[in-house]
Amino acid sequence: MSIKLTNKNEIINLINQHDGEYVIINNPEYIFPEREFYRLADRNLNPLKMLDAVLMDMDGTTTTTEELCIHSLEYMVRVISGLESHLIWPGLDRTEDYPHIIGNSTTKHVEYLIQKYHKGIKSDNLSKAYIFAALWTLIYSQDLNRVNEVKVNLKKFLPVKDSAVFASIIPDKSNASKKGFAELLKSAAKKFYGKLHIHGKDDIVRASIDIYYQRYHEILHRIKKGESEKLQKELGLATGKSLIEPMQGTPVFLALVKGLLGNEADKLTDELISDYIRKDKSFLPPSSTAGIWQKLRRLGLYFEKHPVKVAVVTSSIMYEAEIVLSQLFEEIRNVIAEWKINAARKKRILERFSSPHNFYDAIITATDSSEIRLKPHRDLYSIALYKLGVPKSSFRNVIGFEDSESGTIAIRAAGVGKSIAVPFAHTQGHNLAAATLIAEGGLPEIIIKNNIFIKL
Ligand SMILES: [Mg+2]
Structure with a gap:
């Protein structure tokens, strides 16, 4: 980091060198200056040869909390x-x-x-x-x-x-x-x-x-x-479901990108399709699922060779994240227990999901920053990238998932161009214009339609 005292003209010159998008964040009354400007990473949906890291919001993206x-x-x-x-x-x-x-x-x-x-x-x-x-x-x-x-x-x-x-x-x-x-x-x-x-x-x-x-x-x-x-x-919440559950597709997605499913990923085709339908009622599954299971198998083999670093990034405080994530992982283990895969593999996967700390490469919460630097500011995501050890030159090999307006902005403000919105019922009114892609079908759509942006 270096510092230079300057004037308005030099700043304007610097801004003129980039044609991309910016965001204006209005600060609370007690913060100077009134507003801050961030340059946003360019939108980018190009397929990747290599995916280095996945950053995921917690409430509303990973879980139902x-x-x-x-x-x-x-x-x-x-x-x-x-x-x-x-x-x-x-x-x-x-x-x-x-x-x-x-x-x-x-x-x-x-x-x-x-x-x-x-x-x-x-x-x-x-x-x-x-x-x-x-x-x-x-x-x-x-x-x-x-x-x-x-x-x-x-x-x-x-x-x-x-x-x-x-x-x-x-x-x-x-x-x-x-x-x-x-x-x-x-x-x-x-x-x-x-x-x-x-x-x-x-x-x-x-x-x-x-x-x-x-x-x-x-x-x-x-x-x-x-x-x-x-x-x-x-x-008065709907009965028959737990208060803290994984969002549709989360267990398969997490196990897949961590390379835990290998050549058995295709065995979860039906599970993924039914999650897709639950998430996006307008999704019509193809009459033959052969294409989907072939793709899943290839993704399973790809990630087995190239497992990805995964961080959860939340504006909740650590105390809340600890309880929410450990409850969530209990639910995920229940889901995995039902998967029709080889027993030894299942045991290995369950071990990996034995606790959030065992699974995630980083857990970033509001406790790592301050109330005034949470999303839509870039801080939590920048901390995550730093903790995962992803250098700036590799930010293009990162995907971020969020369900809200501030979250999708925070991802791009941290330099990640693949900011994917996975909205759910409660975030339908959000302005998700900053997202690079809005996936109504959530994680199942990202796997089935977008190959998790992997060039297969
Ligand atoms: Mg959220």
């Missing part, structure tokens, strides 16, 4: 506005709201919702919801950053003496039980409710972020405890 994040954001708006009933308020709007609450940083998502729904916020409801969220976080949260954040906010919202008393609630077996928690909540509400001072947009956003995280982390906490099925019914 986006639904849980949206649920938690909606819950936040409900409790601070006293709109708990679905009869009074049907919930967030898919077309209007979803593009602003998926794929960016948590702060950005919450800021948008507070901006839009601030008129309905009732300070009584906000205070009650905050006391609950703060108490839960102090007692149950396993995420130290969250605990510290709540302590900092308590200092802001309460007189100094009271915030110290509140923050000193230490979890022990008696108050960690349901009954113990209810009693503590009652006494905390009595002691602090009248003293809590959450005013102004900044304070409301800070408090709401804590309320959102509490809900999402409580869900993850219960999933980790094996309460997934019970939760599913409570949250």
Whole structure:
């Protein structure tokens, strides 16, 4: 890296040397300058002789967890506005709201919702919801950053003496039980409710972020405890599926590019076709699948010789990614257990998928960067490329997958021209114009129609 102090004209000259696309990112109010410009890598869908790395977003691209994040954001708006009933308020709007609450940083998502729904916020409801969220976080949260954040906010919202008393609630077996928690909540509400001072947009956003995280982390906490099925019914999500599942095609895709399927990749043809149909209802499978299984076999053999580095790149914090990915891998192992392949190979694949850390070459989360440098900024993807050891001269041999507007931009801002959008129901309203390709059929389409961009 080198540095040079310069003037506007030299910058304009530099920009004039490139004809490609740029993106303008407007910064939050407290950040200088008002906006930043990034040059985007040129769009490129050319078939590759060699694929070096695959970068994949987590929520909504690798797994179904986006639904849980949206649920938690909606819950936040409900409790601070006293709109708990679905009869009074049907919930967030898919077309209007979803593009602003998926794929960016948590702060950005919450800021948008507070901006839009601030008129309905009732300070009584906000205070009650905050006391609950703060108490839960102090007692149950396993995420130290969250605990510290709540302590900092308590200092802001309460007189100094009271915030110290509140923050000193230490979890022990008696108050960690349901009954113990209810009693503590009652006494905390009595002691602090009248003293809590959450005013102004900044304070409301800070408090709401804590309320959102509490809900999402409580869900993850219960999933980790094996309460997934019970939760599913409570949250009113479709039964018959787990709360955290792989997106269609994920198990086959990951095993394939890691070279684990070899000459048996063709045995997963039916599985892949049915995933394709589930993902894109308009897909009509050919009457003969011979072409597909031949292609799968060739891809299997190719990747066995040239296994690819794979990184997961998420704006979620590490604490969340750890729980989500380990739950996801449990589901993936269940899928693999059903594959009709040679037993020894299956054992090897299951070993590889025994844990996310065992499988991925890098796991990059929001914890590796800062809230203000998450997607659509390039940072998380640049960190991923660095950790995978991919030199700039090989960025053209990399593919990135994302389900959101910010994500598809972040990939290209990091220098990767193959930025593939794999939208799903919740990201239909997103502007995916920065993506090099929009694959409605998700990963199955990328395998079946695009050969994962490999020149076979
Ligand atoms: Mg996503």
